[in-house]
Amino acid sequence: MKLMFTQALVSISLLSCALRESPQKNMSNDLMANSLTGSSTTSRKIDTATLGTGCFWCTEAVFQQLKGVLKVTSGYSGGAEVNPTYKEVSTGTTGHAEVIQIVFDPAEISFDDLLEVFWQTHDPTTLNRQGNDVGPQYRSVIFFHDAEQKAKAEKYKKALNESGAWDKPVVTEISPYTAFYKAEDYHQDYYNNNGSQPYCYYVIRPKLEKFQKVFKSKLR
Template identity: 45%
Template structure:
């Protein structure tokens, strides 16, 4: 009986710590959470003055929070990229009905943080040896992808992968896709700044915040003052 209780508790934890929708009908959740979006202040800066970078490394709630803590980053949006389908929805992507991955769009100041450093943040904040999985989230929609917009960015990514593997940093082969960037579809409004606005969500408490804290511990020199 004790073993059964332990097993049920483990299953409950997994069920409540998933980035996927709890039900196939997310309309109720969307209506409720979109009300909170009204409290989010509009972009305080002109983002046209910043460079952009794109990454996918698991649930975009986690990834967005990590990059937003990095100095030189002005804004980060959660969204979908890496697949051919146009205008995908969260439900479609989260249930693996597209070839997109949950991704982020990072607006950054290259005079403060370089693309090379953002690549270091990317590889240092997730497990790039885990195929189609990050933490409790499984499926190709959670795969690791480093997108590049030109040959220079591609070389930075591939050179860094070679460096990590030559030093056997992870002890296993890196399975991150190095993929040319095509299109980024911004996720629904209620996903933006999700961690900040939903601190009591079980997934945020058990998965996202611990992941963010591990990153902060290892990349202290990369953090904004308010992120320390």
């Protein structure tokens, strides 16, 4: 597998991802994260990836643009609390990370491709931090769904550290997937619904523009 890393893409850090919590609590686990309904997808073989790169608003907007990605859902993984809210996760005490769960067609895009995008669109050398977003909920993390995903994630991480792509060690957590809790509705499709807001305009938009240049051949 060829690595395409010439330099780290450090997050543009003008604002924080944090915002006032909606009063409505998310009460259900995303039990359908591993399947899609509809005649256009029923014949497809699909797979799932769960990744955290800091604020899920940025991550969601990036992966939504890739060919072969069928669904992107923002949510929480890695903690013990069941059905956590954004307000609870934002305290940094629940053990959860902000993540996206990606349902993808491996015939169109591979897990290797997703890992390449993952590591090139955030800074995996900062522990529990991305820009102004600080806390364990913003950690760089891969929650692997099977032994193959684990092996590939560990192989890429080792190769990156050996390549010297960054001047600091990659600290991305690689842990087994246990559960995913869908974030509140106002977090879903955030950039597309709130593109004129300051965080979207000054932080997410430049990240997307850089991503689109680097991964032009993989876009829809």
